[in-house]
Amino acid sequence: MARRGYDGVALAVPVTVPYTRYSIRGAHWFLGQAVHELCVASGLRKEQFDGLTVSSFTLAPDTAVGVTQHLGLSPRWLDHIPTGGASGVMAVRRAARAVQAGDADIVACVAGDTNHVDSFRQMLGSFSQFARDATHPYGSGGPNAVFAFITDHTMRTSGATREDFGRLCMDQRHNALASGGTLFKRALTMDEYLAARPIATPLHLFDCVMPCAGAEAFLVMSAQRARDLGLPHVLLRGAIERHNAYADDPVMMRGGWRMDRDELYAMADAGPGDMDFVQTYDDYPVIVMVQFEDLGFCEKGEGPAFVRAHRFTWDGSLPNNTSGGQLSAGQAGAAGGFLGMTEAIRQLTGQAADHSVPGARLGLVSGYGMVTYDRCLCTGAVILGASQ
Amino acid sequence: MATSRKAAASEPMAAAQLLSLLAGALSSGRVRVVDLTQTLAPEFPQIALPPEMGQCWPFRIEEVSRYDERGPGWYWNNFSCGEHTGTHFDAPIHWISGKDLPHGSVDTIPAQHFIAPACVVDCSAQAAADPDYLLTVADLEAFEAVHGRIAAGSWLLMRTDWSKRWTQESDALAYQNFDDTGQHTPGPSSEAVRWLVEQRQVLGFGSEAIGTDAGQGAHLRPPYPCHTFMHGSGRYGLQCLTNLDQLPPTGSVLICPPLKIQRGSGSPLRVLALVA
């Protein structure tokens, strides 16, 4: 049975609560800020949000339900989506169906996390059963070792070099400086990238995101509703997700997008070459390269050649992570899964100010998340289109 | 057993005076108190029997508290040991030859037997030359030739200076003096014991070594003659004595009451000698 399309579904009101390295606030504060900003930016009252998705790593002991009472919301449709980097894509897919079915009118999709000095360390030990049993005891202190393995393996099998990854990071930093939302103050040079201190070889400092506090949010509603409200919006053209794909690959070589990408492009009636920009999930540059391969921008194993052949700045041949991505802005926990979505909405509604991709009509947002053992389990992607 | 006594003054008044004179002499030092007792400590060795036999417990001591969380204002210990640990008294009931005698356990021995004169026979030179030295009848007769007849009711203490072999834990080897044929410590010959019992009616026999019998006593006839004959005739034993070299050959008075243990065969005790 063919999947139903996403006709008539719109995303609007991209909100970013500014990132800070550390905060004494709880996650509820950042989510509350996001909800407040959604109201201010949309002109709506929070009571009009009759659907809610929440994504966060630092909300415990609360889940989405606790947030409803905490923030004074009474939605008739609720979803807790604790899947980190894939939570943006997954929130869009769920909210879209709720809107299409009439189960909710306006869904607020919110992701946010705080970051205390011990937040990251505390999270590591209890992230997943397999992490607790089979990776955390080995001292890698998070996903660094896992992605070091994937990077090491990829470099040897595909010929990717550190310079290839450096190029991705440099171009993203360029985008960050242009958009003004970054922790860094100056451009990243190749020398600086290569000379940075090692973290878990072959990963070095600039291959890793910095955990921070912040939030991202947007609204999902019918395109008609968006027009009636006079809200600039984008249309949802296609969306896929997959979990625990290619489980038999001994090390991550293929990402789950590969299994479902044909369907994604068929839904959107467009191909990779039609994308005006792409917001890849950039927890590590190797995964950006894998997304280029597995989302069909190039063949498997051709990632290095592809990277060498393109410029990924907002004004380059394939704009990627046009506001700098997490590698430049930091990873505000689950908000990292929403960062690409809000930037894509901005790019397609003319709200990208000094770093607008010229003539952007179509953009792909990719999600990737939840390292429970030796790879991320969740992959997903959406294609968004300009509404006019 | 008949106990010979010097005739006391027939008037009660004179006896009271004797006591008060003694108290005064003790107080002034004219009568000295010599401690013949080894300190009861965990390191002090005890008699060792073949492993198939029941063993005498060594002295062991554990603090209950020492002005600490276990008892803030006081210090005290619990200890354990055998009846025959350290400097100790042997009662007749200790040996099979004395098992049926009346008044044979430490709680039934008449209390006046615990204060008695002592004769000290010096075998220190002989024991230094030969750890297995046995005290002979000839040695006793030679002693009497100089110091007079051994009085009935006296302790006969065999001085060997064996106690000087023990000052600290590392001396256990020398004090016990084992080799692969067993223990080698001095003691009385079988004939000497019989002579002391039958010819002199002594109160008991005392030794500086780990037992009243010689270390190789099992090979005498009968085996362990001192235990056999002394206890078999209702007499007593003292062992692990020290400071016998501070006693005159005759004239000292021993005070050696064992603990009043119900049906006890002996006990560690304080052995004191009053010396003029």
Place this chain on the structure above:
Amino acid sequence: MPLLKPRRKNPVLRTRQINLPPSARSRVALGLTAAAAMGRFELQQCVDCKSVVYPPREACPRCASSRLRWREQDGAGALLAGTTLHHSNDLFFRERLPWRLGLVKLDAGPTLMVHLHGAVVAPQDRVPARVHIAARLDRAGQAVLIALPEKDSPNMADDPMLREMSSDPKQRKVLVTDGMTPVGQALVREFARAGAELIWVGHAQPWKQHGSGLETIAGLPQVTLLPLDLTDGRSVQALAGEIGAKVDIVVNNAEVHRGFGISARRGTDVAKLEMEVNYFGALRLAQAFGPALAGRSADGAANACAWVNLLSIYALANFPPHGTYSASKAAAHSLAQCQRAELRGAGIRVVNVFPGPIDDEWNQNLPPPKLAPAALAAAVVKALRDGIEDVYPGDVAHEWFERWRDDPKVLEREIAAGGA
């Protein structure tokens, strides 16, 4: 690289304390630890579809069956990728950087994250390096997987990662509590052979030395004889005060062993003597020496690392002809489990050894097979080297243990009927 003899420590510097690696494990993952405690590398295998699975779990990821059983693995695998950590949020690893990790595909199927031995060559090009996987207990006493090179290389045991997973006596200082028995003397010889730097040998009632064999090891250059009587608290405290701060491995082999049950010997004095040494003696030793070992458990390359309790297979199931001895060893075993829990926080490995009858005078009337003292000593040192914490040396111990694990009640009957 061979282990260099450590330099003398600067005495005015603070002694580094232990930080343990992450120790939380789910219950099902503890199956790995239970096997590693005996020196085995086991993974779950599905009874129905035969898949070998990792990480440990409750249901087969291939056929969803819940019938997963732990099975020993041969450890053959290929190293797919490697990394060297230069950063860690975990204090244990932070203090030991750089640290190598690897991703291995086991020939049996699953992918494993492992610690890499220094002699394992990083994969070159597309060809994965062949490795041998073993399971070891880490400093927190939990199983981790390690990759060793396929063939042994010189000085394998000196690898810093492997030394953290083991209690190798090489260049360490050892206390053997009783040198007066053939087992004690065999232990001393074996530790000397294993490269121990110093071996203190305890002896009680030294005036009983003749015929004990103590003189055969007294002359070894590493050996220092010291008085130690486990029935005397002051003796134990005094020795701990003298050498406790330098001991790296305590081996408590002191025991009293008689061949009596309940009715064969009247009175409690024999049973009391067995308890006094085998149980209370172990308690005194643990109280006196435990804190000093715990304080030095991260003290450089020759840190304090292990405590060996010589128990008996009779600790698991009473052997009625030696009934009171068995009971004393059962008491000692229970105490040793308490000790293991208490020393866990310090990263000290408590090794419990459960031999069957030893070929000594107290087992003279038992038929063979009996364990030679030299074989017992070799098993102890091997356990320390291999990081094993529960040792069942010899045929009798091995078989009794398997029967006990299968069904302790059946074993109880077998022993009572003379079947074992």
